[in-house]
Amino acid sequence: MAKPRFTWAALFVGGHLTLSCALFQRDLLNVFGWEDAASSSFVLSWMCLSTRFWLSKGRRSIRMKALILVGGLGTRLRPLTLSVPKPLVEFANKPMILHQIEALKAIGVTEVVLAINYQPELMLNLKEFEKKLEIKITFSQETEPLGTAGPLALARDKLIDDSGEPFFVLNSDVISEYPLKQMVDFHKAHGGEASIMVTKVDEPSKYGVVVMEESTGKVERFVEKPKTFVGNKINAGIYLLNPSVIDRIELRPTSIEKEVFPKIAADNKLYAMVLPGFWMDIGQPRDYIAGLRLYLDSLRKKSSTKLATGPHIVGNVLVDETAKIGEGCLIGPDVAIGPGCIVESGVRLSRCSVMSGVCIKQHACISSSIIGWQSTVGRWARVENLTILGEKVQVYDEIYTNGGVVLPYRKIKSSILKPEIVILPPRLSDSLSQKPVRDSDSGSCEAKGKMAKLRFTWAARFVGGHLTLSCALFQCDLLNVFGWEDAASSSLRLSSMTIYQVVVAATRDMGIGKGGKLPWRLPSDLKFFKEITSGTTDPVKQNAVLMGRKTWESIPVRYRPLPGRLNVVLTRSFEIKNEANVVTCGSISSALEMLAKAPYCFSIDKVFVIGGGQILRETLNGPRCDAIHVTRIETSVECDTFIPSIDFSMFQPWYSSPLLVENGIQYSFVTYVHVRNSEDGTIARKTDGKCNDVKSNSNGFEVENFSFLPKMIFEKRDKYMPHSRSIK
Ligand SMILES: NC(=O)c1ccc[n+]([C@@H]2O[C@H](COP(=O)([O-])OP(=O)(O)OC[C@H]3O[C@@H](n4cnc5c(N)ncnc54)[C@H](OP(=O)(O)O)[C@@H]3O)[C@@H](O)[C@H]2O)c1
Known part of the structure; x- marks a missing residue:
């Protein structure tokens, strides 16, 4: 890209229109290899026109913005998207979305807005690239899916400024050579309101076809899955739009392809540019692997030094510098090996993506497959035919997998002989x-x-x-x-909300705060709180802590978000916090629903509601409250925030510490567990499954049924509870 930029600079400075245009064209041919496009007089004409446009516009630099449509659960790319949101799944050793952000940066885009509706706190990890790439990354979060156009209306204030510049819209699934500079020139030259990139396909009958005037690119109409041939160009999911396009979009779920573009085309203001080079929607495994081949092929043409070389390499292979390759391997074609991978001796790899931290043992053979992060493939194992291993899967020695889709953390001990989804017990x-x-x-x-x-x-x-x-x-x-x-x-009528435990410190009359703060200073209570809310049974998971917005604000800035836990802040203002591991929710039920769904139900171990008053008034004795861990403050302390009393008809003590004293305050730790059915019958801890009165049958409860309790509490019970045996 350095050369074309230099050429443009010359153009701006000198204004030698003809020469610069010619140089620019030649440069592009070299850089992108677009011999076909160059032969078209149409390309020449828009390049010249655009040059004139830039001269007439003066010499100011472009400050453009872009919006990337990130929404969607990425279900087609599961099980990989059970571990990370789809845009963060690596493609050719970097997160998919980074390919787009880098391309946008390369043509001078200064701000990228990510339209997200899923796992916002994980997407915030992208913030780390802001500094590296020197590009501003902001987020626009949908609270309901808004389709492909609604997110533009939602991000209106972020996209439009007084510059009047057009902005890009990209679909995050798409991988291509991103000829974005050429698209800007095309857009400016035709003078319409919107430009879309189109790509040629072999079977247009499967797609929505864009019918356009070949000489000018003016879009005439769209034909969905045509039965007779009307054209072979389809929407490639890359747009350049004037700010006025947003005025055409209402803030509601809307389709840009079906509702917005046809209207702009009807006004003769929509133009399509044929995308040179490769294009692939990599939203599903088969296309992901096909896209990798196209991408590596293009990388060979543009910067072949990035590809691996050597006697053990066949065709295009990308190997991270931290990966280790053993003796006697044969790798390629079309393989990407991520950071920290270990490929032992005698391994054969072709047409596959091996994500970071994977270990492939001696003489294993992998083809046309994706191996998820930190998985292990055993000796002499054979993995092929679109096998997709989720994160940390272990394929045993000599196993054959033919198209298995394996959820994270599974052990594959016997062969998968035909393509199927494997949902084994997690490891x-x-x-x-x-x-x-x-x-x-x-x-x-x-x-x-x-x-x-x-x-x-x-x-x-x-x-x-x-x-x-x-x-x-x-x-x-x-x-x-x-x-x-x-x-x-x-199937069964299943609940859509997760269960939770409450952790709170309260006086005898259930006072919990004063003046927006805790009215006592008890470091050992804070230590207890940290231990109980941080400990997990699964080392790769973390817990979630749910809190009201005022409680969040009461935590000193330097201590928040509470580390090692997903901080779920309840607020009706729906502001997304610009921090990793923080997510805001507009209601308690939506927070519990969110945590109950994938991917949270896979990454979150326990859910703790931690206050304050407003939140606990709604959750304390709720049917989904499994346990209440109270630090009982025995000394009288003045409070202005109170919570309801614990309903002892539902909660039975499990553990109580001896009376302790700190800073002149007497206190003890007590845990209550939910021991009888609530009215909706969702929680029953009886071994016989009957819903009898607690008092009459407390001997029938099994201690093991409470193993959901934090380990430190579960194990302490025998030590402190006088009636533990009767409850057993
Ligand atoms: N002793 C303890 O263990 C303990 C623990 C935590 C807190 N505290 C104390 O409790 C006090 C704070 O409690 P608080 O009752 O004033 O405030 P809070 O419950 O922490 O937060 C209230 C805020 O949460 C949001 N909210 C409440 N209900 C909601 C719902 N159903 N859906 C969505 N958002 C909801 C609202 O935020 P918006 O206004 O933004 O919409 C509301 O203003 C402080 O003194 C704190 O120190 C004590």
Whole structure:
């Protein structure tokens, strides 16, 4: 890109129009290899026109903005998107979206707005690229899916300024050579309101075809899945729009392809530019692998030094410099090996993407597959035919997988002979417990270690004891993930909200705060709070802490977000906090629903509601409250914020510490567990599954059923509770 920029500079300074234009054209031919495009007189004419435009506009630099449509759950790319949002899944060793941001930066775009509606706190990780790339990255968060046009209306204030410059809109799934500078020139030259990039396809009948005037690029109409041939160019998902286009879009779920573009075309103000070079929508595994081939092919033409060389390399191969390749391997064509990978001796890899931290053992053979982060492929294993391994999957020695789609953390101990989705018990559960899950808790008990589809009960063990609910949620999610809605609708009626525990310090009359602060100074209580809310049964997960906006604000800035936990802040103003590991929610139910769904149900271990008064008034004795951990302040302290009393008809003490004293305050730690069914019958801890009165049958409760409690509490019970044996 350096050369074309230099050429433009010369053009601006000197104004030698003809010469500069010719130089520029020649440069592009060299850089992008567009011999076909160059032969078209149309390309020549718009280049010259655009040059004139730039001269007439003066010598000011371009300060353009762009919006990338990031929304969507990325279900087609699961199981990879169970670990990270789709735009952060690596493609050719860097997050997909980074390819686009870098291309935008390269042509002088100064600000990129990411239109997000999913895992906003994870997308905030992209902020780290702001500094590296020297480009401003902001977020526009949908609270409901707004389609492909609604997000533009939502981000209106971010996109429009007084410069009047057009802005780019990119679909985050698309990978191409991004000829964005040429698109700017094209746009300025035709003088219309909007430009779209189109790409040629072999089978136009499968797509929405853009019918356009070949000589000018003016779009005449769109034909959805044409039965007879009307053209072979389809929307490539890259647009350049004048600010006035936003005036055409209402803030509601709207389709830019179906509702906005046809109207602009009807006004003769929509133009299409044929995209030179490759293009691929990499939103699903088959296309991802095909796109990798096209990308590496293009990389060979543009900067072949980035590709690996050597006697063990065949064709185009990208290897991160930190990856280690053993003796006697044969790698390629069309392979990307990410950072920290270990490829042992004698391995054969072709047409595959190996993500960071993967270990491929001796003589394994992988083709046409994607190997998720930190997975292990055993010796002499053969992985092929669009096998997709999620994060940290372990394929045992000599295993054959033919098109298996394997969820994260699974161990593959027997071969997968035909393409199927493999939902085995997660690996971690093996180490947690070897006992089968009870029917009474899960509604199903069929997996028990065998390879099987949809053995939901294992999910319950995975999340450490939230049996009924987790099982249900996992089931729901899997059904959604793979599009088995029918199965979902015919299955049990499943809850869509997660369960939680409360952690609070309260006086005898349930005072919890004064003047927006804690009215006592108890470092050991803060330590207890940190330990209980941070500890997880699964080392790769974290807990979530739910709090009201005022409680969030009461935490000193230097201590927030509370580290190592997902901070969920409840506020009705829906402001997204510009920080990693913080997410805002507009209601308690939406927060609990969000945490119950993928991917949170896979990455979050326990959910703790931590205050303050307003939040606890709605959650303390709620049907989904599994346990209440109270630091009981025995000394009288004045408060102005209070919570309701604990309902002892529902909560039974589990653990109580001896009376302690600190800074003249007497206090003790007490944990109560939810021991009887709430009215909606969602939580039952009885081993016999009957919903009897607690007092009459407390001997029937099984301690093990409370293993969802934080370990430090679960284990302490025997030590402190006088009646522990009777409850056992
Ligand atoms: N002792 C303890 O363990 C403990 C723990 C935590 C807090 N505290 C104390 O409690 C006090 C703060 O409690 P508080 O009752 O004043 O405030 P709070 O519950 O922390 O926060 C209230 C705010 O949360 C948002 N909110 C409330 N209900 C909501 C709902 N259903 N959906 C969405 N958002 C909702 C609203 O934010 P918007 O106004 O932004 O919409 C509301 O103003 C402080 O003194 C603090 O120190 C004590």
